[in-house]
Amino acid sequence: MSNPAQKIWLHRFAVLTALATLGLVGMGGLVTSHGVGMAVPDWPTSYGYNMFALPISTWFTGGVFHEHTHRLWASWVGVLVVALTRWLGGSKSRLPLIVTGLAEIIAGLLLLRLGADWKGAGHFLSGIGSVVLLAGILWVKHEPATRPLPALGWWAFALVQLQGLLGGLRVVLDAQVVASVRLGTALGIFHGCLGQIFLVLLCVIALLTSRWWQVGVQALACSADTLKRELQPSAPLRRLMLATTILIFLQLIIAATMRHQHAGLAIPDFPLAYGKLWPDASTEAVARYNAQRLEIGGENPITSFQIILQMAHRGMAVLILVGVAACAWKAKSSSNARPHPGPLPRERENGSSVLARFTMFWLALVFVQIGLGAWTIWSNKAADVATAHVLVGALSLVTGALASIICFARFTGNTETRVADFSNATPLREVSI
Amino acid sequence: MKLNSLTIIAAALAAGLTSAVAGNITGKVTLKGTPPAEKEITQLKDDANCGKMHTEPVKTRFYVVGAGGELADTVVMLKGISGKSTGASATPLIVDQKGCEYSPYVGAVQTGQSIVIKNSDPVLHNVHTQPTVAGNEELNKAQMAGGADLTFNFGKAENFLKFKCDVHPWMFSYVTVCDHPYFAVTGKDGTFTIKDVPAGEYTIVALHRKAAAAGMEQKVTVTAEGAKADFTLEVK
Numbered sequence: 001m002s003n004p005a006q007k008i009w010l011h012r013f014a015v016l017t018a019l020a021t022l023g024l025v026g027m028g029g030l031v032t033s034h035g036v037g038m039a040v041p042d043w044p045t046s047y048g049y050n051m052f053a054l055p056i057s058t059w060f061t062g063g064v065f066h067e068h069t070h071r072l073w074a075s076w077v078g079v080l081v082v083a084l085t086r087w088l089g090g091s092k093s094r095l096p097l098i099v100t101g102l103a104e105i106i107a108g109l110l111l112l113r114l115g116a117d118w119k120g121a122g123h124f125l126s127g128i129g130s131v132v133l134l135a136g137i138l139w140v141k142h143e144p145a146t147r148p149l150p151a152l153g154w155w156a157f158a159l160v161q162l163q164g165l166l167g168g169l170r171v172v173l174d175a176q177v178v179a180s181v182r183l184g185t186a187l188g189i190f191h192g193c194l195g196q197i198f199l200v201l202l203c204v205i206a207l208l209t210s211r212w213w214q215v216g217v218q219a220l221a222c223s224a225d226t227l228k229r230e231l232q233p234s235a236p237l238r239r240l241m242l243a244t245t246i247l248i249f250l251q252l253i254i255a256a257t258m259r260h261q262h263a264g265l266a267i268p269d270f271p272l273a274y275g276k277l278w279p280d281a282s283t284e285a286v287a288r289y290n291a292q293r294l295e296i297g298g299e300n301p302i303t304s305f306q307i308i309l310q311m312a313h314r315g316m317a318v319l320i321l322v323g324v325a326a327c328a329w330k331a332k333s334s335s336n337a338r339p340h341p342g343p344l345p346r347e348r349e350n351g352s353s354v355l356a357r358f359t360m361f362w363l364a365l366v367f368v369q370i371g372l373g374a375w376t377i378w379s380n381k382a383a384d385v386a387t388a389h390v391l392v393g394a395l396s397l398v399t400g401a402l403a404s405i406i407c408f409a410r411f412t413g414n415t416e417t418r419v420a421d422f423s424n425a426t427p428l429r430e431v432s433i
Numbered sequence: 434m435k436l437n438s439l440t441i442i443a444a445a446l447a448a449g450l451t452s453a454v455a456g457n458i459t460g461k462v463t464l465k466g467t468p469p470a471e472k473e474i475t476q477l478k479d480d481a482n483c484g485k486m487h488t489e490p491v492k493t494r495f496y497v498v499g500a501g502g503e504l505a506d507t508v509v510m511l512k513g514i515s516g517k518s519t520g521a522s523a524t525p526l527i528v529d530q531k532g533c534e535y536s537p538y539v540g541a542v543q544t545g546q547s548i549v550i551k552n553s554d555p556v557l558h559n560v561h562t563q564p565t566v567a568g569n570e571e572l573n574k575a576q577m578a579g580g581a582d583l584t585f586n587f588g589k590a591e592n593f594l595k596f597k598c599d600v601h602p603w604m605f606s607y608v609t610v611c612d613h614p615y616f617a618v619t620g621k622d623g624t625f626t627i628k629d630v631p632a633g634e635y636t637i638v639a640l641h642r643k644a645a646a647a648g649m650e651q652k653v654t655v656t657a658e659g660a661k662a663d664f665t666l667e668v669k
């Protein structure tokens with residue numbers, strides 16, 4: 001990919017896709033917050049219609065609005081991701097795209113012949129297949145993006161389809177029970193967590209296609225010492241950063257499990273829990289809580305498991321706060337401790353404190369997140385507050401993941417050509433190597 | 434010998450007569466204590482279609498209680514009877530969706546008895562059954578404005594089987610399924626009548642979603658004159 005303008009547009013497109021995905025996560029969160037995951041009981045049709053032809057009046061009815069918008073939005077993200085895969089993969093990606101597209105169309109048509117039960121899956125597959133085929137047919141010639149971007153594109157390509165399928169199965173198999181677990185619940189949790197992994201992946205693609213990464217960080221890489229000093233902090237800080245990010249991901253799994261039980265707030269007060277530091281979760285107490293709660297959403301009765309789960313969520317929040325605060329403090333003190341050697345290019349100047357600033361932002365997000373968690377409870381789980389909590393949770397995960405990647409990255413490759421690529425498009429006066 | 438067989442016939446007749454004797458169980462359910470104030474369903478008010486169907490604020494219906502503590506929506510039934518269902522031939526229970534609310538909020542049927550769900554609203558609903566007893570089927574059916582009635586029935590006894598609408602996540606109806614015909618739901622005056630109960634001794638139980646979710650029991654003896662059974666439930 002030698003055309004510099006194209007590189008910048010690729011990055012912009014990656015950012016657009018990541019933002020669209022963030023919006024999709026928010027929309028999905030709204031569906032769960034309102035408890036309207038089943039408002040459109042069929043899939044991939046919507047009330048029997050081709051989903052792109054659902055009458056507006058039906059679309060704008062109660063929870064149908066959230067659920068159907070989520071489906072449309074997801075289709076849009078799907079198209080963006082297929083285009084991104086094609087772009088990242090260059091002309092080389094054409095053949096695999098054509099083959100995959102054709103295979104999906106054929107598989108879809110075969111499913112259609114299997115009978116009514118498979119009709120939905122058949123339409124779904126052949127619909128996706130057509131988009132993929134189209135992307136493959138697109139003849140624009142260009143080089144693939146630098147590694148590992150093409151591979152990341154293919155991961156996104158696979159995940160977006162899996163995610164769509166999971167979302168659909170969550171609706172179709174809602175009431176099925178396997179090993180005494182309700183599939184609607186299990187698939188909903190999985191769909192929610194995978195959605196966040198998918199968001200992280202797209203943000204990584206956006207980071208790796210950025211000028212800052214390709215030029216700035218790579219430029220630093222030329223003088224390995226500078227890089228080590230400024231972007232690759234001490235091993236303990238790096239490990240702490242990764243560990244905290246993993247904690248956030250675990251927190252997300254706990255939280256998704258809480259939300260998809262559709263039991264409302266298992267503990268209605270905060271900072272205390274049923275007026276105590278540790279709530280009584282005995283059978284009698286739980287029966288009393290259920291008798292006393294006035295749940296407008298008519299949620300499922302709460303169980304002691306859910307009470308303990310919410311306590312775990314609160315405890316985990318403390319751990320995360322401590323972890324992120326430690327990262328921010330360490331990053332800051334190590335950036336202060338290091339004198340800048342000589343005149344610095346702008347990128348390097350940014351680079352020197354970039355981690356400190358990144359982790360400060362991360363800490364701020366976690367504070368906001370804890371505030372939103374508390375507000376979720378005080379508002380008796382108002383749908384928009386709970387959804388904001390989901391979104392900021394997703395952003396905290398993304399921030400942790402990106403910070404970790406920056407710290408752990410191994411920078412190799414021919415930097416000069418990359419700098420040249422970019423400097424043709426936007427003069428980078430400050431960069432001197 | 435002759436006398437003996439006569440006695441036997443007489444005894445058999447008497448037994449037959451007694452079992453044919455039946456009476457109504459009547460009673461009243463009263464709530465002790467002040468229930469928490471009902472909450473306004475703001476989601477309904479904020480919904481473009483549903484909000485305009487109401488002029489008064491719509492509230493939750495946890496405790497429908499009269500000035501003297503008369504408690505509605507309590508299911509009263511005989512306990513420990515099974516296999517006596519006449520549900521297949523019983524008249525269906527009608528549940529309507531009106532103003533984006535189900536009514537009645539609490540109902541009761543026999544196993545196999547039809548539950549007919551109507552949609553009197555100019556908006557679509559979906560009727561999603563959420564049984565918790567194995568053997569009762571979870572179904573989720575769309576019902577368009579002006580759509581045909583939907584009919585459900587359940588094969589297993591279950592208390593407060595939940596019907597919900599996923600389009601309007603505040604809409605619920607709770608239908609208790611009994612496998613015998615000896616049950617009733619209290620009205621606004623807190624009273625109930627269980628009709629034609631064969632004479633005998635029974636355990637009778639009152640169930641209320643909030644005040645007696647696990648049920649409150651007492652013994653009754655039904656004679657040709659029937660029986661009386663009042664309940665006093667407490668706010669939990």
Ligand code: HEM
Nearest residue numbers: 192251252255256259270317320369370373374386390393
């Ligand atoms: C760093 C800290 C936290 C993170 C990363 C986090 C993350 C999340 C996420 C991602 C969800 C939604 C999961 C999903 O739907 O897929 C969630 C739900 C929830 N969180 Fe947190 N959370 C944090 C702290 C807290 C705190 C301190 C509280 C309590 C005060 C809290 C209360 C809740 C509640 C009640 C829900 C469920 C909301 C609902 O059912 O709609 N969270 N959390």
Ligand SMILES: [Cu+2]
Nearest residue numbers: 558598600601
């Ligand atoms: Cu409805």
